[in-house]
Amino acid sequence: MPWSILEYLRKNPEILRESLKKRFMDVSLVDKAVSLDVEWRRLLTEVNNLRHKHNLISQQIPKLSDEERRIKIEEAKELLKTIESLEKRLDEVEKARDEILLSLPNLVHPSVPVGPDESYNIPVRVWGKAKVYHEFLNDFLKYTEGQGVKMDYEVINWRPVGHADMLENVLKLGNTLKAAEVASSRFYYLFDDIVWLDIALLLYAIDYLTSKGFKLVLPPYMLRHQFMAGVIDLNTFKDAIYKIEGEDLYLIATAEHSLAALHAGEDIPEEDLPLLYVGVSPCFRREAGAGSRDIKGIFRVHQFHKVEQFAYTLPEQSWEVFEMLISNAEELFRGLGLPYRVVNVASAELGSPAAKKYDLEVWYPAQGRFRELVSCSNCTDWQSYRLRIRYLRRKGNVRDYLHTLNSTAIASTRTITAILENYQTPDGVVEVPKTLRKYLEVFSRAPKDYIHPVRKG
RNA sequence: GCCGGGGUCGCCUAGCCUGGUAGGGCGCCGGCCUGCUAAGCCGGUGGGGACACCCCCGCGCGGGUUCAAAUCCCGCCCCCGGCGCCA
Incomplete structure (x- = not known):
């Protein structure tokens, strides 16, 4: 007990x-x-x-x-x-x-800032040099120095094009209007170079994490109710989860769900912990509570690809692993050259499963704000209790609930929006982050250095 | 999808026909013995409530029959084999 x-x-x-x-x-x-x-x-x-x-x-x-x-x-x-x-x-x-x-939600960790909304999030780290359009300078300073962190920046005097317009109207490599017609809003068709980019981002994250010793997993994209309920709370169920009609199956909203269920009902010997997994999967989200927020483009969509870190740990290891997961994510975004801040998420914004959560937020030059690209949570024994996952310590015959943690590595479409805003030049060209090139080189038709806007014929 | 076989305390296995407190082996934990190790012996090794004695529940899951179900009946899940279908 x-x-x-x-x-x-x-x-x-x-x-x-x-x-x-x-x-x-x-x-x-x-x-x-x-x-x-x-x-x-x-x-x-x-x-x-x-x-x-x-x-x-x-x-x-x-x-x-x-x-x-x-x-x-x-x-x-x-x-x-x-x-x-x-x-x-x-x-x-x-x-x-x-x-x-x-x-009942998880217990809030003492180091979590107490507050009713995201404005109480506390920045803990920043990295990179943000491109700040002069009209956004005040906002930028408010989100950095105003909250106690100093971040490098350069003021630019041209206003970058928003990621949605870049995709749809400048590069013309996405069609969300046709997708809305045949599926509904928040779906998309992506073409050519953007598809290569999606694939390269996944490969980049998979390559990095497997080289760190994470076990690579292609998980089920659907789960039974019992296991879904073990991983998420009721609100997530209502707002995010699609159900398969006539079957006891639910589409995963992240590989976290399948990876948490991977050891459901098992006793894991303590010497096997921590278990580190990197899952890659499509993610399906109803976005039921989102209203018309981020309705344009591919920032907030019903389906995308994500590489996810997941860890099973002993209770006494989990906070150390928590820091490791966020630093892995940070390393990936430093590799991409996307300027970010990491925030310690305020208590009311945690979500039931998490005792503490870090978000990694990238600076969006066209929007003049930081936006969440990574979410890293320590769920302690909240999920393991529901899924009956324990560690087994032979010495003393101890059987107790272990800790589970999860963190985004890279979510494809959202990361693409960040690249579209941060890597565009005044003439509408988008540079490909150098780290991705080795994952693009192997494909003869993939972009290598730049993605160019389509010329009017 | 159809037909057949199966699922027992971490692992293996007995019990099921013919209902009456779930037994054995291995592994693991603790103790005894021993110069040390091994062997041997004793106890423990699923969940829960009181936590001192003790008690309840537990044989894939959920129902039913019965004073009593691992055992009989019904539904479901999963595994193995065969047939059908199929990338």
Whole structure:
């Protein structure tokens, strides 16, 4: 039972209340869970005692004479009626308790800034030299020095074209209007050089992480409800997840989901930990709560490709691995030459599974703001409890829930938008980041140095 | 999709027909013994509640029959083999 949340519920519910407060959630959930748990334990003891009585009678029956047997069977039947009604009550209480328990978010780590929205995110690091259009200079300084970090920049006097216009109207290598007609909005057709770019970005991330010892995985793109529910919370389910009609299958919104399910129900020997995986998959997202935000272009779409880092660790390793995952992501973006800041995400923006989250946000010169390209979370034992994944320590026969972590390595379409804004020149040409060239060289028709706008014929 | 075989406490396996407290082997943990190791012996090795004794639940999952289900019945999942279909 050493799931941290259940343990605190019984031993120190105040910790849970504090954590819910930090997330700006209803604290009364804890009190409900505590009283239901007390009631559950009381009923369980009562039922167990009666079941014991019934077992004793059952065991006597085969040894008795016919006459005595009839009497005992009647007695057992009477007892069963009482047990059944109590069991029904026990079952109800247990279901009610578990429903609350499974709806509780992870405990917020002490180092997480407390705040109701993303404006409370705290920048922890910056890298690179941002191209800042003079009209955006105030905003840029607000997001950097205004929040306590100093970032290198150069002021430019031409306004870059937004990524959506670059794709659709300047390079003419994407068609979201036709995709909207045949699929719906937030879908896209991409062509030629942008497709090569998508592939090269994936290869780049896969190459980097496998060379660091991560095990490469091509996972299932769909999961059963039971396993999906083990990885995400109800809100994510509602807003992000597509269901296959008529089947108990759900499209993954990230390889994280399949990678977390990879060891569901298993006990992993401690000497095998940490387990480091790099998954590559398409990601499907309903974006149900997004309204008309980022409706243009391919920044926020229903499907994209992503290379994902996933780790299973011992509880005492997870914070160290957490820093390792974000630094891997940072290294990838330094390789791409995209200027970024890393923020420690505010408590209310964490999402239920995470105890702490870093976002890596790249500077977008045409939009004049930082935008999230990487999300790195330590889910501690929140997912492993639901999926029943434990580590096994032979010394002392310890079996306990391990920690799971996940982080984007590279999400293809969003990274392409960042390249389109950061690598464009005033004449509409987009330079290909040098790191990607080795992954493009092998293809005869892939772009090598520049992506040029189509000339009007 | 159809037909047949199967799923037992980490692994292997007995029990199922003929209902009556789930047994054995291996591995692992702890102890005893021993100059050390090995062997040998003893105990433990699924979940939960009280945590001192103890008790309940657990044989792929979910129902049913019964005083009593690993065992009988129904539905589902997965694995193996055959047939069909297929990139």
